[in-house]
Amino acid sequence: MDETSIRINHSCDANVGFRGQVLYVAMRDIAIDEELCHDYAMAGPMTTASSAAVGRRSAGAR
Numbered sequence: 001m002d003e004t005s006i007r008i009n010h011s012c013d014a015n016v017g018f019r020g021q022v023l024y025v026a027m028r029d030i031a032i033d034e035e036l037c038h039d040y041a042m043a044g045p046m047t048t049a050s051s052a053a054v055g056r057r058s059a060g061a062r
């Protein structure tokens with residue numbers, strides 16, 4: 001595991017996703033003092049904010 005990945009926490013309301021193995025991208029605006037979190041369920045080849053929103057709607061979340 002790379003140095004960046006070990007600093008990212010899990011959240012079902014993720015604010016970052018990843019492409020490939022180590023490219024994290026913001027899924028929404030992130031506050032200066034907010035910790036970075038990703039959702040393990042979003043481990044597809046191309047995770048985007050729109051696919052995350054669809055997943056939340058499908059699961060009955062906001």
